[in-house]
Amino acid sequence: MTKSRFKIAGLILIIVGAALWGTWAFWAKTRTTRPVYMPISMNVGHVRTSEFELNLDRVYSIEIEVEKKIPLETLNCLLGAATVAQSSDLAGCSGQPSVVKASWALTSGGQVVAQGSTDKNKAGEWGDETIERNLGWFTGQNGRRYTLDLDILEDGTALAPCNPRLKVEVTAPFYEDALVASAAFSLVALGLALIGGILLLISFIMERRVRHSTIEVPRPDGAPR
Numbered sequence: 001m002t003k004s005r006f007k008i009a010g011l012i013l014i015i016v017g018a019a020l021w022g023t024w025a026f027w028a029k030t031r032t033t034r035p036v037y038m039p040i041s042m043n044v045g046h047v048r049t050s051e052f053e054l055n056l057d058r059v060y061s062i063e064i065e066v067e068k069k070i071p072l073e074t075l076n077c078l079l080g081a082a083t084v085a086q087s088s089d090l091a092g093c094s095g096q097p098s099v100v101k102a103s104w105a106l107t108s109g110g111q112v113v114a115q116g117s118t119d120k121n122k123a124g125e126w127g128d129e130t131i132e133r134n135l136g137w138f139t140g141q142n143g144r145r146y147t148l149d150l151d152i153l154e155d156g157t158a159l160a161p162c163n164p165r166l167k168v169e170v171t172a173p174f175y176e177d178a179l180v181a182s183a184a185f186s187l188v189a190l191g192l193a194l195i196g197g198i199l200l201l202i203s204f205i206m207e208r209r210v211r212h213s214t215i216e217v218p219r220p221d222g223a224p225r
Contacts, residue, residue: 004203006199006200006202006203006206007199007200007203009196009199010195010196010197010198010199010200010202010203011196011200012196013192013193013195013196013199014192014193014196014197014200015196016192017188017189017190017191017192017193017196018189018193020185020188020189020192021185021186021189024181024182024185028178028182030055031055031056032052032053032054032055032056033056033169033170033174033175034167034168034169034170035052035053035054035060035168035169036049036052036148036166036167036168037165037166037167037168037169038165038166039163039164039165039166040064040150040164040165040166041157041160041164042064042099042100042152042155042156042157042159042160042164043152043155043156043157044152044153044154044155045151045152046149046150046151046152047149047150047151047152047166048147048148048149048150049147049148049149049150049166049168050147051145051146051147052145052146052147052168053143053144053145053146054140054141054142054143054144054145054146055142055143056140056142056170056174057139057140057141057142058139058140058170058171058174059137059138059139059140059170059171059173060137060138060139060140060168060169060170060171061132061134061136061137061167061168061169061170061171062104062106062116062134062135062136062137062138062148062166062167062168063125063132063133063134063135063166063167063168063169064079064100064102064132064133064135064159064164064165064166064167065130065131065132065164065165065166065167066079066130066131066132066133066159066162066163066164066165067129067130067162067163068129068130068131068162069161069162069163070161070162074096075131075159075162076093076124076131077093077096077097077098078096078098078099078100078156078158078159079098079100079124079131079133079159080093080097080098080099080100080118080122080133081122081123081124081125081126081131081132081133081134082122082123082124098118099154099155099156099157099158099159100118100133100154100156100159101118101119101152101153101154101156102117102118102135102150102151102152102153102154103115103116103117103118103150103151103153104116104117104135104136104148104149104150104151105148105149106138106146106147106148106149107146107147107148107149108144108145108146108147109145113138113146114136114138114139115136116135116136116137117135117136118133118135120136121134121135121136122134132167135150137171148166148168150166
């Protein structure tokens with residue numbers, strides 16, 4: 001392979017690596033992982049979200065998220081948040097029953113595609129600053145538009161100091177898969193760029209050797225060549 005071919009191949013590999021990484025980064029950045037995130041008063045009544053469109057074929061969770069503004073034990077009981085969907089973890093909350101009682105329905109194109117209630121699900125998730133009480137899950141489809149209707153069946157305004165919000169978000173496996181994919185794309189892009197850089201270095205070395213091996217030959221008339 002000539003030095004020019006080494007140079008061309010090296011440049012192509014670097015460009016392909018950069019394009020591969022850029023395409024992945026753009027795709028990941030434009031994914032809507034949390035299509036609904038809105039304040040909710042928790043007053044008895046009906047709540048309807050604006051229509052939202054998904055761009056991931058993934059499982060989504062529907063949750064009530066609150067900040068840790070009151071004692072954790074009290075907040076857990078008010079939320080009725082347990083470690084699994086059906087659990088006896090809340091046996092110690094008999095004097096502080098949950099105020100989260102609701103049913104929900106997800107519609108698309110005027111048709112109900114999923115529904116559930118807090119009677120069937122007590123799962124919770126705990127973060128550094130927030131706790132989420134899960135209301136249910138659904139499998140979303142890329143390019144499809146949805147509306148979520150939520151009926152609050154019991155006064156939950158005791159949670160008002162914790163700034164409750166209604167949230168629809170992809171479940172944890174998506175973030176795990178995205179992390180693995182990001183590492184894979186990074187390694188491939190870095191590998192291509194590294195090989196391309198090596199080829200460019202070889203081209204540079206070959207060019208220097210050719211230049212240094214050139215010998216000045218005097219002309220017949222004695223003038224320098």
